[in-house]
Amino acid sequence: MARHLPAELWTIEDAARELHPVMTAEQVRALIALAGLQPVGKRPPGPHGGRPAKLYDGEQLRRAHAVVAALLIVA
Numbered sequence: 001m002a003r004h005l006p007a008e009l010w011t012i013e014d015a016a017r018e019l020h021p022v023m024t025a026e027q028v029r030a031l032i033a034l035a036g037l038q039p040v041g042k043r044p045p046g047p048h049g050g051r052p053a054k055l056y057d058g059e060q061l062r063r064a065h066a067v068v069a070a071l072l073i074v075a
């Protein structure tokens with residue numbers, strides 16, 4: 001059976017650019033570790049090669065971000 005991939009896949013850099021309030025890539029890495037999120041795939045390297053970027057479920061990142069942002073606003 002084929003594995004279902006989420007509709008929106010983000011790299012760490014995508015998440016840093018798309019999440020509001022904005023986070024740095026380092027903060028997104030910390031959010032991923034804190035939430036225990038696992039990559040759902042890898043983006044193929046570009047024409048110049050390099051390491052494939054890990055892809056994360058955009059909706060999971062949004063939900064984790066919403067929880068953390070709410071905690072920081074309250075603090």
